[in-house]
Each structure stands twice: as C-alpha cells, then as structure tokens.
Amino acid sequence: MPRVVVTDHVFADLGPTSELLEPLGAELVVAPSTDEATLAGLAREADAIIVCYAPLTSRVIVAAAEGGVKVIARTGIGYDNVDVEAASEHGILVTNVPDYCLDEVADHTFALLLASARGIAEAARSVRAGDWSLPEAAIHSLRGRQLTLVGVGRIGARVAERALAFGLRVVAYDPYVSEPPIAGIELAQSLEDALAGADFVSLHAPMSAENRHLVRDETIALMRRAPVLVNTSRGGLVDLDAVTRALDDGRLSGVALDVTDPEPLPEDHPLRTHPRVIVTPHMAFHSEEAQIELQRRAADEVVRALRGDAPRSPVNAGALAGAVR
Numbered sequence: 001m002p003r004v005v006v007t008d009h010v011f012a013d014l015g016p017t018s019e020l021l022e023p024l025g026a027e028l029v030v031a032p033s034t035d036e037a038t039l040a041g042l043a044r045e046a047d048a049i050i051v052c053y054a055p056l057t058s059r060v061i062v063a064a065a066e067g068g069v070k071v072i073a074r075t076g077i078g079y080d081n082v083d084v085e086a087a088s089e090h091g092i093l094v095t096n097v098p099d100y101c102l103d104e105v106a107d108h109t110f111a112l113l114l115a116s117a118r119g120i121a122e123a124a125r126s127v128r129a130g131d132w133s134l135p136e137a138a139i140h141s142l143r144g145r146q147l148t149l150v151g152v153g154r155i156g157a158r159v160a161e162r163a164l165a166f167g168l169r170v171v172a173y174d175p176y177v178s179e180p181p182i183a184g185i186e187l188a189q190s191l192e193d194a195l196a197g198a199d200f201v202s203l204h205a206p207m208s209a210e211n212r213h214l215v216r217d218e219t220i221a222l223m224r225r226a227p228v229l230v231n232t233s234r235g236g237l238v239d240l241d242a243v244t245r246a247l248d249d250g251r252l253s254g255v256a257l258d259v260t261d262p263e264p265l266p267e268d269h270p271l272r273t274h275p276r277v278i279v280t281p282h283m284a285f286h287s288e289e290a291q292i293e294l295q296r297r298a299a300d301e302v303v304r305a306l307r308g309d310a311p312r313s314p315v316n317a318g319a320l321a322g323a324v325r
Contacts, residue, residue, distance in 0.1 A: 002026040002306050005046040007054035008034050009075065016295040017050065020303055036060060043067055048302040050075060051082065058086040065090035071305035074315075075298040076285070077101075078234060080207045084316050094315040095301040099154060101290040106158035108284035109232045112256035113163075113200055116228045117142060121278050137253070137276060140199075143167030146225075148194045149185075150174075150214070151204035151233070157181040159202055171198070174205075195222040200230065207234035217242045220251050228254040232284040235261035244270055247277070258284045 004026050006014065018028055031042055034054035043049060043064035049056070049072045056064075056072060061083050064072070072087060074096040087094050115121055119135030126133065147163045149156045152172035160170045164184045171186045173194035180187055188194035195201065201223065205211050215229065216239040229252055231238050240260065246252040255271065256278040263282060271277045285294075301311055 002047040003045060004028050004048045004050060004302055005039075005042045006030045007039055007042075007049060007051045007056070009050075009052050011291055011295060014295070016292050017299040020296060020299040024303060024306055026302075026306070039063075043069060048073065048305060050298055050302060052076065053081060056082045056087075058083045061086040061090060061092065064092060071095060071302055071311070073298040073301040073305075075294050078207060079315055080234070082315075088316045088318060093305055093311060095298070095305075095311050095313050096315050097294055097297045098313055100293050100297060101285040101287070102154050102158055104287045104290050105155050105232055105284045106162060108258060108280070109155070109159050109202055109204075109230055110162045112230050112232070112258065112278055112280070113147070113202065113228065115278055116230070116254040116256045116276075117200070122275055144169065145199040146171055146197050147200045147202060148173070148188075148198035148227075149202050149204055150191070150194065151206075152177055152181060152185065152187075153204060155232075156202075156204035157185075159204070160185050168200075191219070192222050195219065196224050198223055198227045199225055200228045202230040203233045203237050205233060205237060207236050212236050213239040213242075215239060215243065217245070220246045223251065226251055226253045228252070228256065230256045232258040235259040235263050240265075240269070240271060244274075247274060254278075258282055 002024055004021060021028060031038060036057055036059055039054060039060045040063035043060050044067040046067055046069050049064060049069055051072060052075045069092055071093045072082060074082060077096060077098050079094060079096050082094055084094050119137050119139050122135040145168055147168045147170050149160060149172040152174045160182060163170050170184060171188050171194050173188045173191050205214060214237045220242060243255055247255060254276045258280045259282055265272055265279060271279060304311055
C-alpha cells in the first residue's frame with residue numbers, strides 16, 4: 001500500500017487529494033509538524049510527498065531517497081522551498097502546478113493596484129472611524145499612466161490585459177521575453193528604462209538568489225515618479241526596510257503586498273499600520289475553484305508517478321530517467 005506524506009497544506013480538507021489516491025489504496029499521512037527531523041522521519045517511510053510551504057531541505061531529501069520516494073509534488077507554482085538540486089541528485093522527481101490560479105492572482109494584483117490608486121483602504125478606515133472626508137493622498141486618473149511589469153509571464157500578461165482595459169500604458173521588463181505576449185505591451189530593454197517612468201510597479205518575477213531584494217534602495221532610486229509598488233509574487237523580491245524608508249521620504253507613494261519576507265509580517269512591523277500601505281495575508285491564489293484544482297493536479301502527479309506514468313509538470317526534467325523506480 002503506497003504511503004503519501006502531506007507535509008502541510010492550506011485547504012479546509014484533503015477530500016480532492018484522497019479521492020484521487022483512493023483507487024491506489026494509498027495511505028495519506030499528514031505531518032504533525034514541519035520541522036526538519038519530523039519531515040525526515042516521515043520521508044523515510046513514504047513513497048511520495050505532497051508539500052505546500054514546508055522546507056524540504058537536503059537532509060529531508062536524503063531521507064526521502066532512502067525510503068524510496070518517487071515524487072515530491074508541490075501544491076503551488078513556485079518551488080523555492082524544495083531543494084530541487086538534492087532531489088535531482090537522488091533521482092527524485094519534483095513537480096509543481098505552474099498554471100493554476102492565474103486569473104485569481106491577476107485579479108488580486110489589479111485589485112491592490114486599484115485600491116491603492118483610489119485610496120480605498122484609507123477612505124474605508126476613515127469612514128469606519130466616524131469621518132466622512134476625502135483621503136489625504138493625491139488621487140489621479142488611471143488613463144494614460146504607466147504600469148511597469150517586472151516579469152511578463154502567464155500572470156504578468158493577464159495583469160497587462162486588465163491594465164490595458166483601464167487605459168494604462170503597460171511597459172514590461174523581462175530578460176527572458178523577446179516578444180510581447182499580447183498586443184499593447186511595450187518591452188523595455190533594461191530594468192532602469194522600465195522603472196524610470198512608472199506610476200505603478202507590479203512584480204511578477206520568480207524567487208531566486210539573483211532576484212532576492214530585487215526592489216531595494218538602488219532599485220527604488222531608478223523610480224522617478226514615486227510609484228505605487230505591488231507585489232503578489234514572492235516576498236523575498238522586496239527589501240521591506242528599503243520600502244519603509246522610501247514610503248517615509250516620499251520615494252514611493254504607496255505599497256500593496258500580498259507576500260512578505262518574513263511571512264507573516266511581524267505584528268510590530270511599521271508596514272502593518274502605515275496609512276499608504278495595504279497588506280493582504282498571502283491570499284492572491286485563493287478561490288474555491290482554484291483550491292480544488294490545485295489539490296487535484298498535485299495529487300494527479302503523485303498518482304502518475306506511483307503508476308509509472310510520465311508527469312505533466314516536471315520541475316527537474318533531467319532527473320526523470322531515475323525518478324520513477
């Protein structure tokens with residue numbers, strides 16, 4: 001009977017996962033905690049691992065290899081919490097779900113942009129406190145203003161579609177894109193060119209060592225118009241200390257974050273209460289429909305691996321030959 005370990009999850013229940021695994025007679029084990037020792041112990045007795053946010057370190061990967069784990073299925077798009085290099089070295093397949101919740105994240109991104117541009121959060125707080133006056137921050141028409149997208153993949157392109165419908169000029173910088181994915185996007189040749197005239201900056205880049213603190217003091221210095229910064233991608237892309245300083249001295253006019261580093265944002269962090277900041281609790285991916293799709297697609301990768309079938313969304317394609325044992 002195959003044993004599938006779920007390290008952690010964000011779902012109300014694991015019904016869709018269990019439904020797909022049931023025909024295999026698989027035993028589903030939910031980890032009681034996500035510390036390294038616990039996960040390593042469970043990995044030694046597993047045939048597959050489903051992971052959300054828990055860190056799968058090299059130690060856990062080695063234990064998984066010792067136990068004969070065939071696949072590590074990430075319930076999400078990014079996989080920076082999984083030591084993919086170690087998994088590849090030990091012949092373990094890693095999969096993800098690269099194209100779920102695309103509209104949800106694009107919708108949330110644009111909702112944050114609109115809320116910031118229109119002063120919605122400040123105005124709502126004011127009314128709740130008994131006031132009935134316009135927000136102090138200047139509010140401008142969106143039409144003709146520039147949205148800069150840093151990264152223009154699946155989600156960035158969908159944000160662009162929404163922005164163009166509102167009359168925004170959309171400029172994108174993405175070193176891996178040579179042609180605009182949709183009509184109406186202007187591609188900048190450098191990050192400096194993309195940021196210089198931005199009224200809004202939205203991040204859609206992957207998390208990597210190279211991209212860590214992509215938005216920092218030096219990057220903010222390239223932004224001439226004190227834009228609104230929106231991040232629904234990865235928290236580590238933004239240096240929160242630099243952003244706080246930029247808000248206080250007027251180099252940024254607003255910040256809207258769905259992801260932070262660390263996460264959750266500490267209770268005493270100044271961005272939690274700053275009047276020109278909106279922070280949501282890493283929820284851009286969420287909808288009832290997306291959560292069911294995410295569970296089913298991650299579980300399907302486990303089923304395929306246990307049956308010896310090819311994966312649909314492999315992360316470490318070079319390890320595939322030794323991944324199915």
